[in-house]
Amino acid sequence: MTNIYNVLIIGAGKIGAFFDAPDSENILTHAHAFSTHQKFNLIGFVDKDFQASSKAAQLWNCKAFKSIQDAFLKNKIDVVVVAVPDEYHYQVLKGALNYKVKLIFAEKPLTKTLKQAEEIIDLSKKKEIPILVNYSRRFVPEFIELKNKIQKNELGSFVGGCGYCGKGFLHNGSHLIDLLNCFSLSIENVDVVSKMYDFFDDDSTISAVLKLKNNTTFFLQGVNCSLYTIFELDLFFEKARIRIVDSGFSIEYFFVKESVVFKGYKNLSLQCKVQTKLDKSLLFAIQNIADFLDGKTELLCSVQDAILIMKTCLI
Ligand SMILES: NC(=O)c1ccc[n+]([C@@H]2O[C@H](COP(=O)([O-])OP(=O)(O)OC[C@H]3O[C@@H](n4cnc5c(N)ncnc54)[C@H](O)[C@@H]3O)[C@@H](O)[C@H]2O)c1
Structure with missing residues (x-):
């Protein structure tokens, strides 16, 4: 039954x-x-x-x-x-x-x-x-797939990243922090550079330097979301760059490729742009x-x- x-x-x-x-x-x-x-x-x-x-x-x-x-x-x-x-x-x-x-x-x-x-x-x-x-992105198959790739070390070690968000560090920034946690990029320290109050008197939007595991850094740029909404992360790994854009409706995968212009140089080349089912x-x-x-x-x-x-x- x-x-x-x-x-x-x-x-x-x-x-x-x-x-x-x-x-x-x-x-x-x-x-x-x-x-x-x-x-x-x-x-x-x-x-x-x-x-x-x-x-x-x-x-x-x-x-x-x-x-x-x-x-x-x-x-x-x-x-x-x-x-x-x-x-x-x-x-x-x-x-x-x-x-x-x-x-x-x-x-x-x-x-x-x-x-x-x-x-x-x-x-x-x-x-x-x-x-x-x-924390909505945790349930979305394309984010689960990315999490699994990171955990299986398919992208190599994390080397650094940055992100943009606003509308309060707790109210909205917490989605970004949750993604870092979900990807096992544990946060050891948050060094606040500046604060603004774009939505809530008791929940500021911050710009900060986040110290992550293995002595890596993540730069968080707070954006005044009374102007427009933005939520993006740009994550660099040894073998790939992952851009989470459009609030998480798209994930871009870049992989390392030999430069066709400069012999011996390596670039990051966009391999695919995955549309996520964040709307569901x-x-x-x-x-x-x-x-x-x-x-x-x-x-x-x-x-x-x-x-x-x-x-x-x-x-
Ligand atoms: N997970 C996400 O991505 C996501 C997206 C949007 C909103 N949210 C969260 O959802 C919550 C609601 O957001 P919203 O935009 O729908 O708010 P809203 O203001 O549109 O609606 C809230 C409703 O709750 C009612 N309410 C307030 N206090 C109440 C109480 N004590 N008992 C019963 N009803 C009460 C209000 O009258 C109102 O109708 C917020 O905490 C927000 O952070 C999460």
């Missing part, structure tokens, strides 16, 4: 409900991912703004609840999604951990402070409720949830991964 898991989404905002619609090709909302996947049944939404949850419920053909208590009183819920703004993650996660659910799918960052994150991790252990954190990351993430709940696999982004990121971002 196949298990079907009932889902409640807390936070009927952009990523919860409104980045897309049932007929969109892209899968950009939790609502779209869970209502598309046959292992899940989207029960409904809770939002502190009941108009928002009602509008979301209408769009996604499910129910709107006035409170989390109300939702649990009337339904058996297996999975809770926390998709409220960063500053409410702690409070809402703590509330959700009061209920006997099988898993919580939490938006990033896990919380705003390390103390809050440690408390959530302790509670999750005590209550035996696993939490998957949505939520579908891959919930596939990970389904496989985990069915006892087939581990979670691809755990609270331990999330707290490691926070230790770098909360400097």
